[in-house]
Amino acid sequence: MRFFNMRDWTLARREAAAGYMYVAPWVVGFLLLTVGPMLASLYFSFTDYDIVSSPRWIGIQNYTQLFQDPLFWKSLQVTLYFAILSLPSSLVTGFFLAVLLNQNVRGIRIWRTIYFLPSVLSGVAVTLVWITMFNPQVGVVNQILEILGFKGPSWLSDPDWALPALAIMALWGVGQNMIIYLAGLQSVPQDMYDAAKVDGANAWQSFRSITIPMMSPVLFYNLVLGLIGTFSYFTQVYIASSSVSGASRELGGPARSTLFYNLYLFQNAFRYGRMGYASAMAWILFIIVLILTALIFKSSSMWVYYEGELRSKSE
Amino acid sequence: MTRRFGWIAVLIVCLISLVAAPALAQEKVKVTIFVGLGTGTDPDQIPKQEALAEKFNSTHDTIEIEFLIVPNTESRTRLQAMLTGDSAPQLVGPNGISTIAAFFESWEDITPYIEAENFDTSDFYETSLELNKYPTINTGLPLGLFPSFVLYNKDIFDAAGVDYPTSDYADTSWTLDDLKARAMLMSLDSAGNDATSPDFDAEDMVQWGYSDAWTDGRGSLTMFGAPDVGRPTTADYKTATANSEEWVYGLQWLSDGIWKDHFIPNNEQSASIEATGAAPFDSGLLGMFYTHTWYLGEGLNDVPFEWDVAPLPFNQKGQRIARIHADNFTIPKIAQHKQEAWEVMKWLTAPEQIVEVCLIYGCVPARESAAETFRAALQEKFPDMNMDVVFEAINYLDSPNHESWVPEWGRVGDAVGFAWSQIGTGENTDAKAVLDQTNTEIQQILDEYWASHSS
Numbered sequence: 001m002r003f004f005n006m007r008d009w010t011l012a013r014r015e016a017a018a019g020y021m022y023v024a025p026w027v028v029g030f031l032l033l034t035v036g037p038m039l040a041s042l043y044f045s046f047t048d049y050d051i052v053s054s055p056r057w058i059g060i061q062n063y064t065q066l067f068q069d070p071l072f073w074k075s076l077q078v079t080l081y082f083a084i085l086s087l088p089s090s091l092v093t094g095f096f097l098a099v100l101l102n103q104n105v106r107g108i109r110i111w112r113t114i115y116f117l118p119s120v121l122s123g124v125a126v127t128l129v130w131i132t133m134f135n136p137q138v139g140v141v142n143q144i145l146e147i148l149g150f151k152g153p154s155w156l157s158d159p160d161w162a163l164p165a166l167a168i169m170a171l172w173g174v175g176q177n178m179i180i181y182l183a184g185l186q187s188v189p190q191d192m193y194d195a196a197k198v199d200g201a202n203a204w205q206s207f208r209s210i211t212i213p214m215m216s217p218v219l220f221y222n223l224v225l226g227l228i229g230t231f232s233y234f235t236q237v238y239i240a241s242s243s244v245s246g247a248s249r250e251l252g253g254p255a256r257s258t259l260f261y262n263l264y265l266f267q268n269a270f271r272y273g274r275m276g277y278a279s280a281m282a283w284i285l286f287i288i289v290l291i292l293t294a295l296i297f298k299s300s301s302m303w304v305y306y307e308g309e310l311r312s313k314s315e
Numbered sequence: 316m317t318r319r320f321g322w323i324a325v326l327i328v329c330l331i332s333l334v335a336a337p338a339l340a341q342e343k344v345k346v347t348i349f350v351g352l353g354t355g356t357d358p359d360q361i362p363k364q365e366a367l368a369e370k371f372n373s374t375h376d377t378i379e380i381e382f383l384i385v386p387n388t389e390s391r392t393r394l395q396a397m398l399t400g401d402s403a404p405q406l407v408g409p410n411g412i413s414t415i416a417a418f419f420e421s422w423e424d425i426t427p428y429i430e431a432e433n434f435d436t437s438d439f440y441e442t443s444l445e446l447n448k449y450p451t452i453n454t455g456l457p458l459g460l461f462p463s464f465v466l467y468n469k470d471i472f473d474a475a476g477v478d479y480p481t482s483d484y485a486d487t488s489w490t491l492d493d494l495k496a497r498a499m500l501m502s503l504d505s506a507g508n509d510a511t512s513p514d515f516d517a518e519d520m521v522q523w524g525y526s527d528a529w530t531d532g533r534g535s536l537t538m539f540g541a542p543d544v545g546r547p548t549t550a551d552y553k554t555a556t557a558n559s560e561e562w563v564y565g566l567q568w569l570s571d572g573i574w575k576d577h578f579i580p581n582n583e584q585s586a587s588i589e590a591t592g593a594a595p596f597d598s599g600l601l602g603m604f605y606t607h608t609w610y611l612g613e614g615l616n617d618v619p620f621e622w623d624v625a626p627l628p629f630n631q632k633g634q635r636i637a638r639i640h641a642d643n644f645t646i647p648k649i650a651q652h653k654q655e656a657w658e659v660m661k662w663l664t665a666p667e668q669i670v671e672v673c674l675i676y677g678c679v680p681a682r683e684s685a686a687e688t689f690r691a692a693l694q695e696k697f698p699d700m701n702m703d704v705v706f707e708a709i710n711y712l713d714s715p716n717h718e719s720w721v722p723e724w725g726r727v728g729d730a731v732g733f734a735w736s737q738i739g740t741g742e743n744t745d746a747k748a749v750l751d752q753t754n755t756e757i758q759q760i761l762d763e764y765w766a767s768h769s770s
Contacts, residue, residue: 048724048767050420051395051398051399052420052648053420053458058767065763067549070756078710098516126401132590133662135587135590136583136586136587137583137584137590138587138588138590138591154583156579156584156586157583157586158740159583159742161741164585169511234563242388249731250729250732250736251729252737253732253733253736254582254736254740254742255733255736255737255740255742256736268728270391270392270395271391271725271729272723272725273395273725
């Protein structure tokens with residue numbers, strides 16, 4: 001009973017208790033809604049589980065079968081190809097837009113709003129609009145290309161162009177990256193640029209030697225989030241390939257060219273009723289993302305510049 | 316004293332009413348009917364289903380029904396979530412053979428319900444009863460059949476100077492080659508050249524002679540008469556037969572139809588046809604469209620052209636194999652009110668309702684006694700349509716059916732779909748190579764299945 005008499009507690013202890021109480025809702029939610037399902041999926045990954053019947057323990061069979069499954073490798077290949085296409089372009093475009101929108105020009109707030117606005121619109125609605133825009137015969141994209149003298153490809157109907165089309169579509173949400181870059185750019189001290197100017201640096205030299213190093217933590221942050229986002233890419237490709245009717249309808253189509261890892265996982269779980277297999281896929285994905293993120297963290301010491309760290313080292 | 320008792324009595328009656336009224340209201344068991352896995356989601360169909368629910372609810376004291384309309388693209392996931400989340404609907408339907416196969420383990424066997432009341436099924440077509448029966452389960456009372464036929468656009472035929480296809484099932488001159496020859500004359504580029512013209516520009520097409528776009532890979536190959544017809548495995552489900560001679564012939568016929576003879580739209584062109592916002596045949600861009608009676612419930616709404624129906628042509632082996640779909644309503648095993656669901660199932664398929672229900676969903680009633688009523692009602696809706704063509708197609712149904720269950724039904728279907736996708740996109744136009752690859756993939760799936768189900 002004495003333990004609960006808070007009047008006897010030290011201030012530090014009372015503060016700690018209050019802190020725990022404040023975080024308790026989140027911690028409980030995290031344990032019940034995230035850790036719980038994660039542990040359940042870890043268990044299911046070692047079972048033959050079709051949702052309707054009870055899970056049957058099969059050891060590591062799902063994992064061994066995965067590595068022999070050509071579609072598992074195909075889905076990994078598609079996802080990595082998309083990451084190579086999409087990640088650099090969204091990072092560079094976001095950064096470029098942020099630099100443009102960091103200029104002191106008239107109506108800049110309106111421009112910032114215009115460029116940020118698309119990223120808050122719903123993924124499903126936007127995807128449906130893009131599907132229409134990419135329609136090879138009646139879509140606006142090919143009509144513009146035709147005006148410019150180019151014959152546009154079949155985009156989402158062409159196995160060679162479907163992934164690039166999705167990568168272009170992904171640029172629609174670049175406003176999220178842009179706004180983070182913009183916040184970073186505005187925190188770069190002006191006196192650095194002034195000092196560089198005094199030393200005779202031109203605009204490009206200032207950008208290369210001040211802006212980029214000072215923005216590297218933000219670039220790092222967007223890179224990590226972008227990588228995770230790429231590996232969890234699902235909604236757009238699901239909508240794009242399921243909005244087609246009849247024989248042409250093929251999740252991950254055309255001709256499996258957009259069979260993303262998450263889409264194949266979804267198919268296994270909800271179309272084929274292989275929940276155990278899908279759980280194993282989820283854990284493999286978790287490990288892949290974990291390793292890639294760890295590699296990026298490891299490499300960050302070579303290219304990410306933290307002003308505070310440098311100061312503390314010099315002190 | 317008496318007055319006080321009077322007030323107390325009134326108070327007690329009020330209290331009882333307050334407590335009992337909701338309880339009495341709750342006595343009406345709600346049977347939710349999950350719609351979306353097949354037909355039933357078209358905007359025109361929704362008010363008709365609501366009217367049907369109203370009709371049921373106004374004539375039943377203990378059960379009320381409600382149609383839960385779910386968009387087709389999300390219906391499978393939603394049903395799966397409901398089945399796993401203990402919130403199963405009481406009835407699901409109308410279900411095609413494919414839906415039953417996809418959720419095979421989820422359905423209640425209705426045999427005990429039939430036996431318990433000695434329910435008379437003799438009025439149902441034998442074919443429709445058989446399509447619902449599996450060795451271990453009877454999935455539901457038949458609702459309707461969806462025979463298939465070729466819809467043709469008379470205006471396009473007239474403009475091309477091509478004779479209409481026959482309506483006579485005995486006319487052996489109506490073959491796939493004949494269909495191809497006519498279809499090529501109706502396939503036009505933007506300059507008006509047809510597919511037989513040396514000036515024809517296949518890159519700039521605006522009209523196509525034939526399409527079978529609203530089916531899946533298995534469905535598109537069924538008509539070519541393989542020994543296993545619409546099933547890509549042997550009868551024991553242990554050996555893949557997707558690269559049968561007939562399927563290779565059929566897929567090559569389709570491939571050539573798209574890429575060589577240019578009378579069938581490829582995937583890109585099909586997407587463009589659908590981008591008009593109309594159902595494929597309603598777009599007015601197709602001379603012929605092979606489809607089922609469910610199209611009568613979904614399409615053909617005030618189309619600005621004349622049309623009629625023709626039988627599916629004879630295939631390269633001189634056979635006619637016309638796909639069929641069959642619909643029923645099923646009760647999920649984990650439904651809470653199965654007995655009430657059974658009552659609703661009986662009502663929906665009863666002679667008094669079945670015509671009305673089938674007119675909503677576009678199926679031919681599975682009850683023989685309803686045939687004439689349905690025929691008259693359909694003729695009223697489509698006065699110029701040749702009804703004999705529709706009804707006679709039932710005699711040429713595909714068995715084993717192209718939607719029938721096979722082990723790992725979804726994976727096998729997707730493997731055949733991938734074959735079709737390669738052809739439809741032009742990724743690989745060699746049908747033999749494509750189907751050899753498909754056969755290997757299906758065999759691997761079957762081997763995996765039997766390895767884990769051998770005991």
